[in-house]
Amino acid sequence: MNESTLFLITFILYILATVFYFAFLFSKKENPAKTGFKFAFAGLLVHTLALIWRTVESGHAPFTNMYESLSFLAWASILAYIVIEWKFKIRKAGPYFMLIVIALMALASSPLMPKEATPLVPALQSYWLWLHVSVTLLGEAFFAFAFITSILYLVADAKEKRGEKTGLSAEKLDSVSYRCIAIGFPLFTLGGIVFGMVWAYNAWGSWWSWDPKETWSLITWFVFALYLHTRIVMGWKGRRSAYIAIIGFLAALFTYFGVNYLLTGLHSYA
Amino acid sequence: MKSLFKSLSSVKLAIVLLIIITAASGLGTLIPQLRSHDEYFARYGQWANLFQRLQLTKLYQSWWFIALLLLFALNIIVCTLDRLSPKLKRSFRPRVSVEEKEIAVLKIKEKLKKHMNLDSARELVKRELSTKHYRVRETQEENKSFLYARKRVLGWFGADIVHLGILIIIAGGIISGIGGFRWNLTFSEGRILEIPRADFKLKLDKFETEYYPNGSVKDWKSTLTVLEDEKPVLTKIVEVNHPLSYKGYVFYQSSYGWDWTSPSVEIWAKKRQNPSFLKKMELKIRERVPLEGEDIEVSMLEFIPDFVIGDQGQITTRSLEPNNPAAFIEGWQGEEKIFSGWIFAKFPDFDRIHSEKETDLTFELKDFKASQVSVIQLSKDPGVNFIWAGCIFLMLGLLFAFYWPTREIRMVMEGIGNKTEIIAGGIASKSKDAFQSEFAKITESIRRSK
Ligand code: HEM
Numbered sequence: 001m002n003e004s005t006l007f008l009i010t011f012i013l014y015i016l017a018t019v020f021y022f023a024f025l026f027s028k029k030e031n032p033a034k035t036g037f038k039f040a041f042a043g044l045l046v047h048t049l050a051l052i053w054r055t056v057e058s059g060h061a062p063f064t065n066m067y068e069s070l071s072f073l074a075w076a077s078i079l080a081y082i083v084i085e086w087k088f089k090i091r092k093a094g095p096y097f098m099l100i101v102i103a104l105m106a107l108a109s110s111p112l113m114p115k116e117a118t119p120l121v122p123a124l125q126s127y128w129l130w131l132h133v134s135v136t137l138l139g140e141a142f143f144a145f146a147f148i149t150s151i152l153y154l155v156a157d158a159k160e161k162r163g164e165k166t167g168l169s170a171e172k173l174d175s176v177s178y179r180c181i182a183i184g185f186p187l188f189t190l191g192g193i194v195f196g197m198v199w200a201y202n203a204w205g206s207w208w209s210w211d212p213k214e215t216w217s218l219i220t221w222f223v224f225a226l227y228l229h230t231r232i233v234m235g236w237k238g239r240r241s242a243y244i245a246i247i248g249f250l251a252a253l254f255t256y257f258g259v260n261y262l263l264t265g266l267h268s269y270a
Numbered sequence: 271m272k273s274l275f276k277s278l279s280s281v282k283l284a285i286v287l288l289i290i291i292t293a294a295s296g297l298g299t300l301i302p303q304l305r306s307h308d309e310y311f312a313r314y315g316q317w318a319n320l321f322q323r324l325q326l327t328k329l330y331q332s333w334w335f336i337a338l339l340l341l342f343a344l345n346i347i348v349c350t351l352d353r354l355s356p357k358l359k360r361s362f363r364p365r366v367s368v369e370e371k372e373i374a375v376l377k378i379k380e381k382l383k384k385h386m387n388l389d390s391a392r393e394l395v396k397r398e399l400s401t402k403h404y405r406v407r408e409t410q411e412e413n414k415s416f417l418y419a420r421k422r423v424l425g426w427f428g429a430d431i432v433h434l435g436i437l438i439i440i441a442g443g444i445i446s447g448i449g450g451f452r453w454n455l456t457f458s459e460g461r462i463l464e465i466p467r468a469d470f471k472l473k474l475d476k477f478e479t480e481y482y483p484n485g486s487v488k489d490w491k492s493t494l495t496v497l498e499d500e501k502p503v504l505t506k507i508v509e510v511n512h513p514l515s516y517k518g519y520v521f522y523q524s525s526y527g528w529d530w531t532s533p534s535v536e537i538w539a540k541k542r543q544n545p546s547f548l549k550k551m552e553l554k555i556r557e558r559v560p561l562e563g564e565d566i567e568v569s570m571l572e573f574i575p576d577f578v579i580g581d582q583g584q585i586t587t588r589s590l591e592p593n594n595p596a597a598f599i600e601g602w603q604g605e606e607k608i609f610s611g612w613i614f615a616k617f618p619d620f621d622r623i624h625s626e627k628e629t630d631l632t633f634e635l636k637d638f639k640a641s642q643v644s645v646i647q648l649s650k651d652p653g654v655n656f657i658w659a660g661c662i663f664l665m666l667g668l669l670f671a672f673y674w675p676t677r678e679i680r681m682v683m684e685g686i687g688n689k690t691e692i693i694a695g696g697i698a699s700k701s702k703d704a705f706q707s708e709f710a711k712i713t714e715s716i717r718r719s720k
Contacts, residue, residue, distance in 0.1 A: 119482040122489050122510035122523075182700075186668040194661045203511050205452065205522040205649040207657055208443070210330040212299040222292040226285060232429075233281040259299075 003057060004115065006050035007071065011105045013043030014078070018102055021095035025167075033091050040098070044078045051075060058117035063133045064124055066260070067115050070108035073137045073256075077101050080141035083183075088176050090149070092167045097148045128199035135191025136217075140252050142184030143224070147249035149177040150242035157239060174238055177245050178231065185224050188252075192217045216255035223248040278348040287342045294338070298329035343440045350433045357430075361423050366409045367416040370682050373695035378706050380713040382692040388415060388685025391692065395681065398716050402708065404679065417681040425699050428671025435663030442656025449652040455521075458529050458643045462497065465648065468519060471497040475505070477644040479526060490523050492644040508646065524647035527590045528640035531555075533573045535597055536637040537613070541630045550636070558602065565603055566631070572598040573638065577614065585612075597635050603627075675700035679709065692716070 020036030051072065054062045063069040081097055084090065107113070153173035156166040196217065197207040208214065227244040230236040277283055301321065302309075310318035310327060325332030373379055384391045392415050396406050404419035455463050457474035464471050476493040489509055496504040496516050506514045514521040534554050539561055541547040549562050553570040560567050576588040577596035588594075592615075600610040611623035615635040623633070679696040694713060698705035 119484065119486055119488060122487060125489070126511040128511075182672045186665070186672060189668060190665055194665060197657065197661070201654065202513065203522075205513065205520055205524075205647050206651070207654060210298065210303070215295050215299050219292050219295055222288050222295075226288050226292075229281055229285060229288075234285075 003050055003053045006046055006053060010043050010047040010050055011109065013039050013046060014098065014101055014105060017043060018095065018098040021098055025092060025095050036094070037085070040078055041082065044075070044082065047075045047078065054117070060120050061130045061133065064120055065114065065118065067108050067113040069133065070104050070113070073141065074101050074104040074108065076138045077104065077141040077144060080138065080145060084145055084180060088179060090168065090172065090176050093149050093152055096152065097145055100144055100148065123203045126199060126202060128195055128202060132191055132195040132199050135187055135195060139184045139187030139191055140256065142180045142187065143249045143252050146177040146180040146184065146245045149173045149180065150245040153177060153242045154239065174241065177242065181224060181227060181245060185228065188221065193221055213255065213259045216251065216259050220248060220251040220255050223251050275348065278345055279352040281349065284345050284349065287338065287345060291338055291342060294329065294335055297326065301326050303330070304328055339440065343437055346433045346437055350430050354430060357426055361426060364407065364418055366407050366418040367411065368680055368682065370693055373680055373682060373693050376695035376697060378709050379695035382694065382713060382717055384690045384692065385688065386690060387688055388413065388683060388690050391683055391690035394719055395683070395692070395716055398712055399679065402712060413685045415683045417683065419679040420676065422674045422676050424670045425674040425676035428667050428674065431663050431667030431670060435660045435667055438656050438660030438663060442653035442660060445656060446651050446653030450650055452647060452649045454524065455646045455648055456643050457646060458641050465519065468517065470517065472521070473497055474644055477642055479642065490526050490644065492523055492646060494521060518652065519648055519650050522647045522649065523644070525645040527643050527645060528575065528592070529643050530573060530575050530590065530640055533638050533640040535570055535573060535635065537599070538634045538636050540632050540634065542632060543630050567602045568599055570597050570599050592638065595635065595638050599633060672700065677705050
């Protein structure tokens with residue numbers, strides 16, 4: 001038994017969960033969904049073990065290179081999913097969200113991602129690294145769910161306008177998107193903006209230096225602030241809200257991937 | 271004036287500004303910032319001039335970007351203040367008596383009838399509301415009683431606290447920008463440096479670099495002592511992520527390097543015709559060292575850590591890392607120079623020695639040592655405490671805005687003989703479902719209680 005075996009078992013459990021979820025979606029029976037949820041939960045447990053294993057083995061936080069951070073993001077997504085399912089009961093969005101998790105796991109296992117744990121450069125040896133990355137990625141997991149429900153909203157809304165029946169009502173999807181963002185926004189603010197500034201101040205002596213990753217986190221934050229204000233103050237709902245939530249998640253995605261590969265700066269250690 | 275105030279308080283302006291600031295921030299990550307004109311010219315050709323004139327190459331420090339941020343801050347101030355006074359009034363001096371039809375339009379409402387007189391019914395209702403932590407106010411009119419119950423009033427101010435936090439952060443940024451500065455101090459062990467604009471000095475007692483088994487840097491540790499009037503007052507080991515703070519100055523371990531101006535170099539002298547001949551010698555800059563058993567003195571004029579020949583044929587160093595160390599040496603016989611040239615540590619078979627006189631000697635650059643220097647970054651950032659205070663407001667405000675929603679319940683109670691009719695309605699600023707079930711519980715237990 002080692003970390004990569006645990007990772008593989010996790011991946012298989014998530015795939016099984018996804019298969020059962022889709023079986024539920026197409027068969028419209030309740031049982032496969034319950035089985036799917038159990039597989040996802042079992043996957044989360046094994047995944048947790050894998051992350052602990054990795055932490056003990058490498059002696060540092062399990063998100064210091066791209067493989068680790070993808071795996072952690074998948075873990076955070078499942079955690080977010082379980083919270084969302086428990087609070088908002090929106091099972092029919094589950095299968096689509098699982099596709100994101102599967103994509104993250106697949107990307108993490110791709111041969112392009114170096115798997116070996118490398119020693120940490122001095123700047124990363126900080127407890128703030130733990131807080132900064134884990135809280136930010138958890139916030140992003142909620143944004144990811146809002147992304148899925150926003151896309152489903154656009155589909156459901158179009159169907160409802162044509163008078164067709166939808167599995168999930170557009171109204172429910174819109175409200176769940178908002179409530180996911182209401183969880184994701186404070187988490188992202190705390191992890192991505194506040195803890196990021198504290199760490200930067202400790203490591204480099206400046207709490208803000210407009211490095212591309214910082215700037216893109218700020219852009220992501222602004223987009224979701226835009227979402228909140230258009231919704232709360234101007235009463236936007238539905239389609240326009242959904243588009244902003246989608247753009248916000250794409251900005252988060254770019255902050256996460258794009259900046260590392262396309263732009264350069266202090267953060268491009270991964 | 272009035273219309274200016276109106277536009278400054280409008281959320282539409284906020285949205286336009288958010289979009290512009292977001293787009294500008296994004297643009298600043300596409301154009302590399304704060305590089306030299308030549309680099310921009312190489313990248314963008316003729317456009318470079320335009321970009322520089324529009325300050326796109328120092329976008330985040332440009333006057334127009336800062337002006338946008340200030341306008342944004344002003345927008346937050348005006349907008350928040352504009353909405354604050356009605357909110358304050360509503361929370362400190364709420365209207366208690368309402369028309370029944372005002373309750374009738376609410377989404378969450380209920381009608382109840384109790385078989386008891388108005389006074390007992392009032393007591394019962396107040397008891398139920400206060401067990402759910404509502405604060406109750408009431409007024410009375412003949413046979414009618416009006417109740418206004420509320421909890422978690424801070425929820426209304428969540429957004430204002432968030433905005434206040436953002437303003438404090440922006441203010442901190444301005445203070446840091448005006449009053450802050452940074453400086454790099456390059457120390458070798460034992461050196462004492464004066465701190466610019468301060469009345470104390472700093473000494474580097476010791477500097478160590480720790481390595482991982484694979485050779486990459488694990489940590490740099492500088493033992494620093496603060497000296498006041500030449501007397502030590504504080505000693506601390508500074509590492510990356512563990513700075514030293516003293517009198518508003520913070521000292522960070524920033525980097526390290528070598529003092530290449532006075533290296534010590536080991537050179538091996540060999541003879542082509544005589545493979546068993548090997549003499550080792552230690553050279554320092556401009557010190558003539560006799561080669562044992564030969565009538566020759568060798569000296570080193572220059573040492574370069576990362577030898578490269580520049581565009582114009584000049585010899586320079588590419589970096590301060592010892593990637594391609596080279597030494598320029600000379601050989602002397604009395605006052606007569608017999609050879610001179612470069613030898614390279616990485617290329618022992620390749621030298622550029624010009625001999626004035628026939629010799630059989632070859633030289634190899636075997637080893638080199640230089641004392642390590644620690645680069646300590648000093649920063650004075652008078653705005654930083656504002657930043658942390660602003661962050662605390664920001665987070666508290668978010669919690670209040672999203673997770674401490676204000677809940678209000680209004681009731682009109684009318685006593686008709688020994689019966690009381692109750693009309694109740696409620697509003698929650700967020701989490702309406704949770705409020706609805708709480709409201710149902712309250713009305714249910716009012717209905718049941720005797
Ligand atoms: C990046 C900057 C900003 C952030 C992060 C921010 C954040 C927030 C948050 C979290 C809320 C509460 C939303 C909710 O209850 O769901 C809010 C509400 C609000 N914001 Fe902002 N805000 C920002 C800038 C502005 C600006 C510039 C204005 C000025 C026009 C503004 C006007 C408002 C108003 C009017 C509300 C509703 C207030 C209320 O319901 O009491 N915000 N803001």
